[in-house]
Amino acid sequence: MHADEPQPSRDAAAPHGRACVTSRRQFLWDTAGGFGAVALTGMLGSEFLGAQARAADGSGANPVAGRPMSAERIARAKHVIFLFMYGGPSQIDTFDHKPHLYGLDGRTVDVPTFGRQGKRPGGRLVAPRWRFRPYGECGKQVSDLFPCLGTQVDKIAFLHGMYAESPIHGSALLNMNTGRIISGHPSLGSWVNYGLGTLNRDLPGYVVMLDESGGPISGAKNWTSGYMPASLQGVQIRTQGAPILALERPQGMDAAAQRLLLDHLAQENGLHAQARAGNPELAARLEQFELAYRMQSAAPEAVDLSAESAATRELFGLGDPVTHDFGSKCLLARRLVERGVRFIQIYSGGGHNDDNWDAHGDLVFNHTRHAGRTDRPIAALLVDLERRGLLDETLVVWGGEFGRQPTAEYAEGTGRDHNSWGFTMWMAGGGVKGGTSVGATDELGSKAVEDRYHVKRLHATILHLMGLDPNGLTYFFSGLDQKLVGVEGAEPIHKVLA
Amino acid sequence: MSVEGTAQVFGTEQWLEFAGRLHPLLLHLPIGLLAAAFLLEAVSAFRASAAVPRRLVIVGLALSAAIAASSGWLLGREADYAGELVDEHRLLGIAVAVVATLVALLDLFGRSEWSSVARRVALVACAGLTVIAGHHGGELTHGARFLSEKAPPVLAVLLGGPPREPAATDGSAASLLAASDGEFEGSTAARADATLVLGALERRCFECHGESKSKGDLRLDLLDGLLSVVSPGAPLGSTIYQRVTLPRDDEDAMPPTGAPLAEAEIAALARWIERGATEIDVEAELSTNRALAAAAESTVADVALASGARIAALVIDLGAPAAERRLEVDWGGTGVTPDAANLAALAPIAERVVELRLAGLDLAGEGLAGLGELPALDRAHLERSSAGDAEVATLAARAPRLRYLNLHSTRVTSLALPAIEGLERLEQLVLFDTALTPADVAELTAERQDLQVSFDGGLPSAPLADRPVRRVLAADASTGRIALLREVAIGHAELLWEHPIRDLHDIQWLGATTGEHGRVLFQDSWTHLLEVDTATDEVLWQYDAAASGEGPVEVHAFRRLEDGTTMVAESGRGRVVFVDAAGEIVDKFPLTLDGHSVHSDTRLVRPTPTGTFLVAHERDGVVREYDRTGQVVWEYDVPLFDREPAPGHGPEAHGDQVFCALRLADGDTLISTGNGSSLLRVRPSGSLRWHLGQDDVYGVRLAWTTALQELSGGNLLVGNCHAGPGQPQAVELTPAGELVWEFEDHELFGDALSNLVVVEAAP
Structure with a gap:
């Protein structure tokens, strides 16, 4: 804006042939702009800002220190597997049973909505497209999209009153992953690893697996470590091809030569570090070289799914072209949990349109596709974790960045627009009370009305289940003790704690 | 205090205090103007025209510096600010204002070359003073080490703070809270309380009541200061206890910002005051605590080194003294395979x-032999290891208090069970993928009913196999098609089978054959009935009513009965016949008719649970119930509900051309009235239980109501023929008449979909 305004005066001055081509007005503009630019450069100096952060490598302040916790707060979850249903699954077609909607298909209802089409006063109701059936001892009603998962409801706590800050994918994803709708903040996996540290020196503590159709919108911002050290960011692991990109040794380099190189590098860096004692950034960078070296041998073993029994592979749906991909990721997630990885995020859906759960056009095609690919693998994950005695140490979280509206987005068809005013997520294992449902949306499934929980309450619950105090886990940056749950803080959702 | 009260006491003194509080805002004005003055000074060296704005800025600088200094003076009068640093800052602030004024005077009145030089020198001096004054101000606000602790070592000394010493001045509350295990005199409880109190003070109080800032002239980091707010033995009489327990919205509540002190900390404070509060020398205490914490941590570090394991405190214990934190020991992911010596190293x-x-x-050759007693061990993970029965026995002996034991994918056999049974506190046992049998597990759980054993788990291979997926059998003569559909989602059907037809008024599902297919009895003309397997489209049985040549006939109803015969209603011949598998008529009875019409004598005929037949007589507008001899045992004349008959087929039509009557489980009779566009539920006495009229289903306009079906849950299915586009061709209603499902398919079917059957049975 400021850059445009001086233009007319500059043009106006030239024809007069004045010696001084700088008008008074323009001088003031330029001066002001100059000051701004200097200040801005200073503020953006990353080294300056980076130096503000307290070390997360154990030598800095402990994130949970000094907050005495009562004896009953026993940590149970050591790992998190976050199954991210990118695009936003429709709650009323999956787990939020609204029996009265079935007879209202096509009727116009006065229900305010807010999606990518903006705010609307009402619209044509699209009744749920799947029947629900009761499952398990708790009798939870689950739609026919999830016949396998239905059998596992007694392990699951459903949150029907979730709401988020944005009905737009990019900001809503950041909201779900980092707690904020703007970029630059560390993601949940970074916070967990920052708070708890790693369990395996040979593998990253935070792993992300993307859908084979691509990553979600904003890409790596969703698993960034933000202002925390880079060692806390998510590392992408793949189930096909090289598990971690750019990890193999270059041609002609053998392990011994690489070791020699690294030892020499460490020596040089050691000299460099002598004059910079206590610089955590330097130590972290040195450690990254070593981690990469160790990962070269540890990662291939971790991702080797052929080591699993045929029965286990079949349980996860491997070999079936529909479920093979997501099943491999769920199975790999279990193997990573066994090997000490703290936080694993698996994306169902990537790219655009119907490559993810973003059912704007044909709800039936879209949700049949994505539920079909994930139903068995997710159910298998819960079954397998339980029979191996790992479910009480592993928290499984399911959900998208938001839900979908009960009304149609367009005049024709079953497509639903985004809905951040009310949606369903669930958690299982890791100290969660199974077979429970908390919260409710209104009678149309449009807006959370009972036990309404903001995304940060979910984050607080996850941190709490891992033994961390969500309001005590802080990281000093930019003059503030930053928290995942924001400056106002957030309480865990006590109703779902076992 | 009321608002009026506030107004009365808000005098000059209060205004001055308010002005003082504006100091942090006002001080930035001269700083900004100073920078601008420098720039203009530089520009005016080359361009004389810049002298005027320079003069303006410099005068502004002088004025604002004076204002900032004045407000600072006012702020400094407040009791919170005292000490050398404040005095220096005050003097420097005044100096800045004085020098700035000097610069302004030189600029306004100096005409000589000398005055220009003096002005520039003074401006530089002013800048230097501002930097130092600003630094001191920053130290007052952010603490003395704010800048120096992050500064390069050389600069840090200049900035008035020593370079940051790692660990010793780390200040992490975790290390401060760590305490000894008995090296202090006095009870452990008293020690723990004192530790908690100290931790809380350091974390929450010293910032304002400490070395660099002593609000209210109170320094809690000194013994005198602390004792000045404590009445030993009387927590309720102690100012510090009163202030931290005030409601958070009270303006005297402490700490003034952030969360209140934790309940445990407040309780510890109360106990500490009760015990006399005299034995605590804050400064000495802090340094002792640090030393002890370091000692406790070095023990763990030594053990970690000797054992090769990752040893970490439970995260929930990090608030406890270091020596009391519970530990987890993990060799997974360390690259170390523990031998006897590694295991024995855990002893300390x-x-x-x-x-x-x-x-x-x-596990190396010795297994777990090297493991010493682990009296507190709660959870043991041996899964996927080389552990066998001997290792389980060793572990059970060394760790009698185990609550969780994971043995999945190990060589463990039933020989390990005696050792496991000896673990009295065991709650969770994982035996998946071991040599144990279901019988072993059953035996174990019979003995230990509170024990949760994970042994197996799986998923049904076809999870919906035992649960019906809705299939729909529907026909519309106007589009020449009967079809079997599978509902993949509500409103979305998949075609499983279709067959051409010319005329049709009845369909019967006879049962499953392969997969989702089955046998269907239907008609493809008014006289020709056929039974087809939808999997193969093979005709299994057929019958043509016209073949006997006994006069004009149309068939609008048929039903395969339990005895294997097929009931066929012969409209035009006024009778119901029973046909065997060979196509021979084995029985029959006559119908009672008011008039005759080959096409309209009958619509659907449905057997009742008592062996009678409910016949819908379209032409007569009457439902008659016959026994097997043709005796009319019950009759119901369909009313017109005070509406004039109207011609047509759509919703505009009206009449009593009844289509179907169904005996419900409770003895009522459900009737679809055809062009009456309604549903009736009639009691055995003949009185009307309810009447669902044309517009009584929300959002649906009923037209020619046709075939009826009672679904397993009690819901009712009714055909809605000739209703026109935008209207469902069939609807499912709850017994109370609430709509729960609609069928609408204008691609396969048209406006004359007369019959629809929902197939509920599992395939």
């Missing part, structure tokens, strides 16, 4: 180990 911390992780490890 054995009482604190609550979790042991040996998952996936190839």
